[in-house]
Amino acid sequence: MTFHDKTTRSxxxxxxxxxxxxxxxxxxxAFAARAQESVAPPRPGPCLxxxxxxxxxxxxxxxxxxxxxxxxxLSSGSQFRLAxxxxxxxxxxxxxxxxxxxxxRDAAALDSINYWDAGSPSLRWNEFAVERVIRSNFxxxxxxxxxxxxxxxxxxxxxxxxxxxxxxxxxxxxRFSPALTTALAxxxxxxxxxxxxxxxxxxxxxxxxxxxxxxxxxxxxxxxAGRSRLLAGVEYPSDxxxxxxxxxxxxxxxxxxxxxxxxxxxxxxxxxxGSCNWKGTTPFEPTAGTxxxxxLTSGSQLRPAAPPAxxxxxxxxxxxQVKNFARPIPTTAPTFNTTRLAFYWQGVVAPIKPFSxxxxxKISEYRxxxxxxxxxxxxxxxxLAFYDALVACFDAKYTYWAIRPNQLDPTLTTLxxxxxxxxxxxxxxxxAGSQTAVLAYLFPRDAALFTGLAEESADSRLWAxxxxxxxxxxxxxxxxxxARLLIERARNDxxx
Numbered sequence: 001m002t003f004h005d006k007t008t009r010s011x012x013x014x015x016x017x018x019x020x021x022x023x024x025x026x027x028x029x030a031f032a033a034r035a036q037e038s039v040a041p042p043r044p045g046p047c048l049x050x051x052x053x054x055x056x057x058x059x060x061x062x063x064x065x066x067x068x069x070x071x072x073x074l075s076s077g078s079q080f081r082l083a084x085x086x087x088x089x090x091x092x093x094x095x096x097x098x099x100x101x102x103x104x105r106d107a108a109a110l111d112s113i114n115y116w117d118a119g120s121p122s123l124r125w126n127e128f129a130v131e132r133v134i135r136s137n138f139x140x141x142x143x144x145x146x147x148x149x150x151x152x153x154x155x156x157x158x159x160x161x162x163x164x165x166x167x168x169x170x171x172x173x174x175r176f177s178p179a180l181t182t183a184l185a186x187x188x189x190x191x192x193x194x195x196x197x198x199x200x201x202x203x204x205x206x207x208x209x210x211x212x213x214x215x216x217x218x219x220x221x222x223x224x225a226g227r228s229r230l231l232a233g234v235e236y237p238s239d240x241x242x243x244x245x246x247x248x249x250x251x252x253x254x255x256x257x258x259x260x261x262x263x264x265x266x267x268x269x270x271x272x273x274g275s276c277n278w279k280g281t282t283p284f285e286p287t288a289g290t291x292x293x294x295x296l297t298s299g300s301q302l303r304p305a306a307p308p309a310x311x312x313x314x315x316x317x318x319x320x321q322v323k324n325f326a327r328p329i330p331t332t333a334p335t336f337n338t339t340r341l342a343f344y345w346q347g348v349v350a351p352i353k354p355f356s357x358x359x360x361x362k363i364s365e366y367r368x369x370x371x372x373x374x375x376x377x378x379x380x381x382x383x384l385a386f387y388d389a390l391v392a393c394f395d396a397k398y399t400y401w402a403i404r405p406n407q408l409d410p411t412l413t414t415l416x417x418x419x420x421x422x423x424x425x426x427x428x429x430x431x432a433g434s435q436t437a438v439l440a441y442l443f444p445r446d447a448a449l450f451t452g453l454a455e456e457s458a459d460s461r462l463w464a465x466x467x468x469x470x471x472x473x474x475x476x477x478x479x480x481x482x483a484r485l486l487i488e489r490a491r492n493d494x495x496x
Contacts, residue, residue, distance in 0.1 A: 062189045066373035067163030070493040071156045072294065072380070073253040077163035080249050085170045085192040086238050094236045095177045101231050105183055109231045113183050116228040120368065120375030121196045122154045123360055125203030128221070130356050132211045134348050140427055141263075141288040141390045143352050148294065148387035149258050150206045155380035157202040157250040158195065158373045161243065165190040173236055182233040187370070193243035194235045195372045200225040201247020202254075209255045261292040276310035277401045278422040285421065289395025294384045295486045299395035302481050304474050307402045307424040315408075318468040322405045323412045327465060342415050342464040345428060345457050354453070355382065355435045362443045377495060381438050385486050389434035389479040390427060396478070397422040405468060414465035426467045429475025430482075432457035437483030441490070 067077040074080070086094065105113075116124065129150050133143045170192035174180045189195070200222035208215035226240035265287040271280070289299040296302065308314040326332075331339040344350060359382050368375045402424035406412040419427070436450035443450075458476055461467035 060188065062187065062371055063162060063373045064166050064189075065494070066159055067161075067166055069159050069162075069373065069377070069495050070489075071159050072152045073257060074156045074160060074250065077159040078167075080160050080246055081167060082164040082193060082242050082246060085168055085236070085242070090238075091176060091236065094238060095173060095180060097237055098173055098180055098230060098233050099177075102181060102183075102233055105231060110183065112224060112228045113232045116196060116225050117184055117232070119360065120363060120370075121158070121199035121225075121372050122151070122203075122376045122379050123363075123369070124221070124225070125150060125154060125199060125207065126356055126360065126379055128203070128218070129207060130353055132207065132214065133352055136211065137348055139348050139351065140431075141285050141291065141387070141394060143348075144383070144387035144390045144431065145258075145261075145263060145291070146207075146210050147352070147356070147383040149210070149254050150203060151376070151380040151383040152294070153202040153206045153247075153251045153254040154199055155373075155376040156254070157198045157247045158376040160246055160250060161193050161195055161198040162189075162373055164193055164242075164246070165195075168192050170236075170239070173233060180233050184232045184234055186234055191235050192239045193246055194226060194229050194239040195243065196229050197222075197226040197235075197240040197243025198247040199372070199376075201244040202251045203247070205248050205251035206254055209251075209258065257292075262287070263291050265290060272401045276403050278403055279407045280420055283398070283421055284419065285394060286398050289391060289393075289398055291391050293388045293391050295489055296388050296392060296482065299391040300399075302392050302478055303396055303399060304425065304478055306400055307468075307470055307474075310403055310408055314470070315468070318470060319405060319409055319412075321469060322462055322465055322467070323409060325463060325465070327413070327415055327463065329415070338460075338463040339415065341456060342460045345460040346416060346464065350457075351428065351431050352386075355386070355432075355439075358453075359439065362439065362446065366443055366445075374495065377490075377493075378442050381442065381486060381490055382435050385434035385438040385479075385483050386431055388486070389430045389482040392478055392482055393425055393427050393430035393475060394421075396425055396474075397427075400424055402471075405465060412465055416464060416466075418466050423467055424471045425475035425478055426458060426461050426471040427475070428461050429454075429458035429472045430479040433476040433479030434483045434486075437480045438486060441483075441487045 069077065071077060071079075085091075126147075129146055133146055138146060166189075169190045172186040172191045174182050174186060187195070204218035204222035208218045211218075222244060226244060229235040229240060230237060267283070267286040269286070271277075271283065291299065293299060293301075308318070325338075326335045327339055327342070328335060329339075359379060363369055363375045363378055368378065398421075400422065402422045404418045404423045406414055406418065421427070432454040436454040440447035440450045454476065458472040462469060462472060
């Protein structure tokens with residue numbers, strides 16, 4: 001503490017008022033500067049210097065508590081906590097490298113910066129996954145399996161990144177060296193590790209596991225994602241290197257789990273030959289109901305009751321409903337919309353791309369694209385709902401082996417051939433109901449939109465002539481129960 005004698009106080013009184021005020025405000029200016037450099041979250045409170053007026057606060061930080069969120073494959077966000085970032089002397093050398101890269105911001109560099117910054121760090125890896133799933137003709141449980149493992153890796157890696165970020169609290173490069181100009185605004189989180197590199201390390205490794213022929217493509221994209229942040233001047237080279245390694249470490253655990261999830265099981269059972277059973281010789285994914293689940297204890301946890309007997313009055317009514325639904329080809333004006341939607345929801349694209357695109361769109365609309373942990377959480381929850389609902393659905397399918405409508409009545413005309421698996425319950429209803437229920441939880445303003453999409457996807461299967469009403473209703477009910485369990489877990493994951 002500094003004490004002032006009478007001479008000092010007299011000298012102070014002799015100073016011009018404006019100069020005296022400026023001297024007295026110097027400590028406040030220094031305090032404000034330190035506050036801007038700090039990465040700690042703002043702490044509201046009374047203003048010491050200006051009573052009755054709001055105090056200037058540092059900019060709010062992005063999810064400073066996300067490192068403590070509940071994870072899926074990691075024991076906690078701190079399991080892979082990084083060693084401290086480089087010491088100041090090495091940091092100065094890194095600044096020199098970034099200054100050199102800043103001079104290379106030509107049109108191609110700026111395009112790369114904008115490409116990787118357009119959305120959350122998880123966005124591009126979801127786009128790559130959807131494109132590869134469609135190209136590889138992965139449908140149903142196989143498509144859901146890719147998306148679930150990818151997004152678990154992205155989410156857990158982001159939680160781990162946030163644990164290290166707020167443990168080490170490294171300043172962004174331009175805060176350390178004002179001479180460095182950035183091509184983007186600094187994200188409101190510590191610099192180490194790079195969130196884009198973490199996503200790249202995790203995403204590239206998981207996708208290379210599922211699509212090994214494209215491993216080099218994913219590796220190159222991971223390097224490109226990291227370099228884009230260096231070109232932008234918002235992260236250090238050591239941030240990117242640490243981020244890539246952290247993402248790969250998380251991905252290794254996810255891949256290890258994928259290798260033992262039962263998806264390589266070979267069907268050794270027999271196909272029932274009863275009059276009410278599905279007719280066929282090559283059932284699609286008959287073991288998918290036994291695959292390891294994420295939120296369900298098993299695929300059989302929510303197994304529904306048996307479908308109506310094929311010779312029951314209920315089935316007769318439902319068969320008449322399917323048979324009498326108009327679906328002429330060529331279509332007419334009254335049937336155009338239902339026929340169009342039946343074809344829209346059919347095939348490899350419809351079960352995966354609309355819901356993935358919708359998730360990305362809502363993340364942007366709800367301003368979560370600048371919140372990497374919360375965006376990764378949204379992708380993960382939607383993808384896990386997709387996967388667990390289909391495992392539960394296929395458990396029921398191959399428990400009951402229910403007949404398709406035109407197998408029960410060969411005079412019934414469908415818009416396209418039946419999928420090669422039993423009718424009950426509807427897989428489209430399951431995947432649509434689960435994902436839209438989670439989307440409604442995440443983005444409640446649009447709940448009616450999501451509910452309408454689920455019902456449209458489900459109804460499209462009756463419009464096409466390939467499902468009974470009970471298949472649709474039970475598929476929706478089953479999937480929404482899966483979503484309920486997932487949402488219950490989400491409400492207690494620490495993100496609240």
